[in-house]
Amino acid sequence: MQNNAVSAIHILEKPKKANPAAEISEKLMHIIFGVCGFIAVAFVLVITVFLVISGAPAINEIGITNFLFGTEWAPTNSDPKFGILPFVLSSVCATTGAVIIGVPIGILCAAFLAKFSGKRISAAVSGAVSLMAGIPSVVYGLLGMIYVVPAVREIFGLPDGANLFSAIIVLAIMILPSVISVSETALRAVPREYEEASLALGATHAETVFKVSIPAAKSGITASVVLGVGRAVGEAMAVIMVAGNVANMPGIFKSVRLLTTAVVSEMSYSSGLHREALFSIALVLLIFILAINLVLNLIVKRDKK
């Protein structure tokens, strides 16, 4: 009896031990996949560490208040000044402006795609939106430089059209695709019953969309706005071509320089403390972006609950 049982167990175990090479490769692959899995985490850490190491010393040397709240940026003067307040405020203004113009258009277009149009038209417009998302930012910059900047100059009678306003227009167009696609997904996810109830109460289709669907998709739409803010804050190449690139405090028709464009325009020729200060600017930019990501995550998490 006992012998039988033992041999039965023996038979059961046999195939497992039969191929030690396979077993080793199983274990090896488990480890390899694990390494791949955590490589994204490693990348985030490495990026943060490298930027902190290269950016923190300059902030320390300049002094954090002088750096963040100094209103003058003159790194190549004999008495150099490293105040990045103009960049921070310009970035904030450009982003706010882009959101004010871009988000309403984006949400209306998302409402159109999700609720107003038939399948065919919706597919065509969606295709247009995803093509817009794929167009490289330098192309937006070129178009802005050739068409938007002269138009702004003509319409407002300015000596030069390369200013904050042009940057806002270009950024507003560039954030449209992200705002539209995320808002559309959110609007499509609104339960059909909500809308049916509203229609049954006698509301028109348009009233239903604006008073029921959009409020119900509030958190998804907010997420799309935050995503758009992230895009606008981080955009460099298109802005550098239309914003004029002078380190002024922001004014709607003043030539401005943003956090991103400050880094791009001076990196090639900077050295010493100036160069380190550019890394500090990148560090400030990274902190901005991480904060925006955090907000985005909180919104999405709250939505899931």
Added chain:
Amino acid sequence: MKKSRKIKSVFLNFIVWTAAAFICLLLAGMILCILARGFPNISLDFLTNKPSLLHHTVGILPNLLNTLYIILMTLVIVLPLGVGAAVYLSEYAKNKKAVRIIELAAETLSGIPSIIYGLVGMLIFVQFCSLQTSLLAGALTLVIMTLPTIIRTTQESLKTVPESYREGAFGLGAGKWHAIRTVVLPSAIDGIVTGCILAVGRIVGESAALMYTAGMANEILTPKEALSAGGAGSTLTVSMYFYTKERVDIDTAFAIAAILLILTLLLNIAAKIAAKLLKKGKGK
């Protein structure tokens, strides 16, 4: 119904349609402007020459080649990493917290602006790994940038592989790796292909991350030079920026813009077709 309500409804309808029409007209206008100004400057000479002040030629062959090199190098590195990470997340990882941390890291990576990738790539690959300004440094920078895309698309398609496939494989005595290699990954090929197309789109359109890592040179590189440290070169997008800002050669810039636009369009169509075809294949 009250008249004011009726008017309001008509108005709401009107602005929604206007917004959609605005987007379409905007895109159509952009495409027309680019093609109208770009096409006259595209010729066979333009595509097969390198720019030379001495011979008075303008050409984008080096930039086309560099773009191709960078796409290939990036994909070769990022595909195993990204697919591996996705497999780990959906097949191996049991700890929910670990999964959450990895997903959070991937989301963070996808939110970081490309100029920061450019700077960090310069610090890490160009200086720290002493690859100098080179296509390789540029490609490695783009690996970090495109990793989240590959992870996300692969993971999404791994989620749609039926559990019964895996159970079937295990039931036949396959080990986990064996099952993944022979059953799970082949069924998730649609996500991997979509991820590749999206990544290529991002690489083609990238400029800020490449300016200070891959450089601005316009020389034709052999594949061997492209793989070595110091083999610097600009992709189409970077050279377009260069022509616009530094040389103020707007005609050439528009010609490159037209080529980029066509590439973007083709990649968009490819992504749609791939998604459709592969979905059909899955249905069988």
